[in-house]
């Protein structure tokens with residue numbers, strides 16, 4: 001049997017090395033001059049390839065009710081067992097990295113194993129057409145019995161994923177959920193942005209869409225001259241990108257001090273100190289200036305002398321600092337793509353298309369995306385594992 005895999009990213013490489021045996025021919029077609037380019041940029045060059053806490057609550061899809069069948073309980077340990085055969089890990093707070101702490105290791109191990117098993121890798125091969133007759137015919141050039149699509153989403157085009165395959169898949173009868181950026185920075189239009197540019201702090205961020213609190217995340221927040229960024233922002237960006245695309249009203253609320261009843265706490269501990277003395281304990285001076293300007297409180301005033309209106313402004317800007325969100329990073333700033341081939345069109349037990357027999361879809365090309373923490377590569381490995389168990 002001849003199996004062609006279009007796309008030599010994480011999902012395609014992992015599927016290839018798990019499928020190849022002495023009775024089949026496995027070919028990867030990759031449009032770049034090398035495979036696994038995106039793997040190299042993951043995890044800031046360290047590649048966070050798995051997470052100890054792997055479960056469906058870390059994933060999104062426009063078909064949420066189908067997620068459990070695509071990421072079932074058996075596939076998680078099975079996939080990890082296979083990864084464990086190939087990689088040595090370094091684990092930090094449940095986040096898995098290669099032992100070398102270098103993404104190149106992950107790419108190199110996958111390529112080495114593909115070569116060792118006899119997978120044929122053809123680079124500089126851009127697939128622009130797929131026909132299904134008795135067999136699949138690719139670019140009127142290569143034919144095969146079974147075809148796996150692992151061309152990724154639309155994010156970080158420089159690594160090869162441009163979303164053009166989605167048009168081909170649409171022509172083959174699949175429903176495509178509109179691709180949008182996810183895990184992206186958020187843009188605002190406020191005069192104070194250049195004053196807080198470059199500051200990193202711990203905070204809780206909450207997305208508010210049309211006045212309703214949607215999602216909260218705690219972590220390191222990056223304050224920039226265009227708005228806000230950092231992993232906690234990425235993790236709330238999915239619904240925000242969707243809402244902005246629908247023309248809805250979006251803001252982000254920042255809690256700079258994760259403490260219950262901050263006013264009572266200050267009263268108990270710092271009643272005889274000035275506002276300046278208190279804020280100095282918590283904030284970088286640049287951020288302190290932005291907060292004080294917003295609060296309109298004299299920083300030399302003693303805490304005990306603040307009026308009730310001043311106290312409520314102090315509390316508001318420290319724990320519910322609201323920024324109106326005007327936009328988000330484009331696909332080139334997005335770590336992942338939300339949307340893709342509808343899960344309705346794919347059999348969750350095999351990852352075979354319900355529209356085209358012997359065609360399989362894995363990885364980010366599907367309408368499944370995860371939060372930061374190794375979940376997106378996690379899904380690439382899991383879907384590759386499932387298809388490899390079922391294709392031969």
Ligand SMILES: Cc1cc2nc3c(=O)[nH]c(=O)nc-3n(C[C@H](O)[C@H](O)[C@H](O)COP(=O)(O)OP(=O)(O)OC[C@H]3O[C@@H](n4cnc5c(N)ncnc54)[C@H](O)[C@@H]3O)c2cc1C
Nearest residue numbers: 007009010011031042043048127152160363364374376377
């Ligand atoms: C900056 C950044 C950091 C990230 N960090 C992490 C992280 O630490 N942990 C994590 O879990 N996830 C991370 N991700 C997300 C993760 O990299 C992706 O979800 C994952 O790589 C998707 O794998 P894939 O194989 O489905 O697609 P891809 O890795 O995108 O691979 C698709 C391949 O298909 C090729 N291709 C596309 N179209 C064609 C065509 N027509 N013909 C031939 N070849 C084609 C592309 O060139 C590419 O090589 C990060 C992403 C980015 C951009």
